[in-house]
Structure formats: C-alpha cells, structure tokens
Amino acid sequence: SIHCPTIIFFWTPWCLSSQKMMDHYIRFAKDNPKEMTYIAVACSSSGLAAESRKSLAHVITANSWREDLIVWHATSDCTSGQKTGLDTGRDRHIDLTDVLGIAGVPTLLFINAEGHMVWHGRY
Numbered sequence: 001s002i003h004c005p006t007i008i009f010f011w012t013p014w015c016l017s018s019q020k021m022m023d024h025y026i027r028f029a030k031d032n033p034k035e036m037t038y039i040a041v042a043c044s045s046s047g048l049a050a051e052s053r054k055s056l057a058h059v060i061t062a063n064s065w066r067e068d069l070i071v072w073h074a075t076s077d078c079t080s081g082q083k084t085g086l087d088t089g090r091d092r093h094i095d096l097t098d099v100l101g102i103a104g105v106p107t108l109l110f111i112n113a114e115g116h117m118v119w120h121g122r123y
Contacts, residue, residue: 006037006111010076010102013042013059021106021123022065029070038071043097043105 009025011018022040029038042056053075060066060073076096096102100109101120110119 003113003115004036005113006039008039008041008109008111010041010043010097010107010109011105012044013056015105017123018106019063022063025108026065026071030068033068033070040065040071040073041096042073042075043102044075 007025009022011022013019025038025040029036044052056075065071066073100117104122107120107122109117112118
C-alpha cells in the first residue's frame with residue numbers, strides 16, 4: 001500500500017477548544033482528502049461505558065464530523081496508571097497518551113510517510 005503522512009488529533013468531547021479544533025480538523029481533512037491519513041482520538045478519563053460511547057457517537061454525528069468518512073475515529077479509554085488488560089508479558093500499564101507524550105487536549109501529532117513523529121503540538 002502507499003504510505004502517506006498521518007495527522008492524529010487527540011480531543012475530548014466536553015472540551016470546547018477540542019470541539020472548535022475538531023471543526024477545523026474536519027474541514028482541513030475534507031479539503032485535502034488524498035494528501036494524508038486523518039485520525040481523531042477521543043480521550044476519556046473515565047473509560048468508555050456504553051452510555052459514554054453512545055454520547056460520543058452522538059457528538060460526532062450531530063456535528064457532521066463523520067459524514068465523508070475521511071477521518072478515522074478512535075478512542076483512548078486508558079487512563080494513566082490503570083491496567084489495560086493487555087498481556088504484555090510483564091505487569092505494566094500501557095497508556096497511549098503516556099507513550100506519545102500527550103499532556104492535554106487538543107493535541108495534534110504529525111507522522112511522516114516513513115512512520116516517524118515529526119511534530120507534536122498542543123493548542
């Protein structure tokens with residue numbers, strides 16, 4: 001497959017800055033659909049119970065953030081210091097936001113076509 005740069009946007013549905021940035025992120029993705037891969041990661045500090053997932057899906061669809069299927073939507077329901085249930089062979093805690101150095105939201109990561117993180121910025 002052809003590799004292209006990727007932009008990963010970390011956000012939370014309750015953060016107004018995240019929502020405003022998401023509007024811009026979606027618009028940029030729609031204007032440049034073939035140049036990059038776009039991923040939006042909704043971060044959660046309380047896990048994603050069924051009701052939370054339903055609420056998140058409503059926020060995404062109500063704001064038309066999924067209309068064109070250009071942006072891949074994902075969640076990070078791990079919180080710092082919690083066990084993920086993944087068997088890593090060691091008693092370790094894995095948190096995507098810790099691994100990638102996400103200190104808060106909204107945050108953007110740019111990954112080049114070779115798979116290297118080339119920029120990490122927080123609004």
